[in-house]
Amino acid sequence: MKILNLLVGGPIDLWPDKLKNGQVKGDWIGIDRGNLHLIDKGIDPLVAIGDFDSLKPEELQLVRSHIKDIRQSIPEKDDTDTQLGLKVALQEHHADRLDIYGATGGRLDHFLANLWMVLEPRFTPFAPKIRMIDKQNTITFFLPGEYQITKEPDKKYLAFVALTPMEHLTLYDEKYKLDDYHVKYPMSLASNEFVGNTAKFKFGSGVMCVIQSKDIDRFN
């Protein structure tokens, strides 16, 4: 299985510990300044994408000396750097799984743009390969079908987040069940939980986002 990781520009304090410690396996694609962070952790990305406008000349030199495949993007272009990252990872490098870090938090227009990329017809077929990971959330995506998913050991909560209207949603064995429910508008069925180590669900149309999460410092 070919795992690629993509680092985009969200707040560093939301990175999971394994990224902070440089312990994420697989090859990397870095967006803009993220490439400096990866190089700093001893990781040379396969591909660097960005306009690099905010980098000092010596920083840009460092990027050039560590990364062979640099794609200079044009600001005010049609695709964002993150969309370019998806294209490179999924269409060029044929990743079996793409884990995206730095996609959450900070500016919410960015987070929502990241979350909704899977609704673009060009990316929808790849949705099941994509995860977005931060220190308290793991976001995965599903196309219509029946699935059994496994609990992440450190996560307590399970949310079924319908990104679109959705027919025939059934939650078989979760703490809160549903039977053939018709989702009429986007809806976050939050704070559900696993009963045991797996959860089974199905749905007939639309795009489902499943979030496993945990509380951190919720009101210190």
Place this chain on the structure above:
Amino acid sequence: MKILNLLVGGPIDLWPDKLKNGQVKGDWIGIDRGNLHLIDKGIDPLVAIGDFDSLKPEELQLVRSHIKDIRQSIPEKDDTDTQLGLKVALQEHHADRLDIYGATGGRLDHFLANLWMVLEPRFTPFAPKIRMIDKQNTITFFLPGEYQITKEPDKKYLAFVALTPMEHLTLYDEKYKLDDYHVKYPMSLASNEFVGNTAKFKFGSGVMCVIQSKDIDRFN
């Protein structure tokens, strides 16, 4: 104009400074432990909502001594505490504006549930009264029509976030314009900007979320 504020349970480090400093005007509704934070800032909420299960006896006593109208919610109920807060603020107290703090960040299933409350038919008519505010984003909502909005002095970016499909979206005078665009699926048109102090837009169907935002500590 009757302004109400609602404090829900998101991370404190995302509160805007004026909330940290206790300088937000208007009456408050507090959710669960948020009431302790408000009391700590010298604010006695009009209404406290929550199951209060996580409060120590002396904390619950403090809440009872400062707040007359306490609504004990039942966990595993149909409405979340935040939904109850909206009902109390908008339907009982007839707020002309409801500013929600603590609605962003942390667990993303919670944030998305908060963001999408305006898609529930019972809350949609109130959408234009609702704002969600954190230290780098101000979220507002619009129903079909033509609008002119004003730039917040400290914000650089302007995003048009279509929560639903949408017809006839026109951005008249922003940095990136659109003419009679058909939004086919939810989409965050991020990183647009004001040209001057106001921006004019219109759309014919669906629910629009407008986010003014700024970068903070984006890659320190």
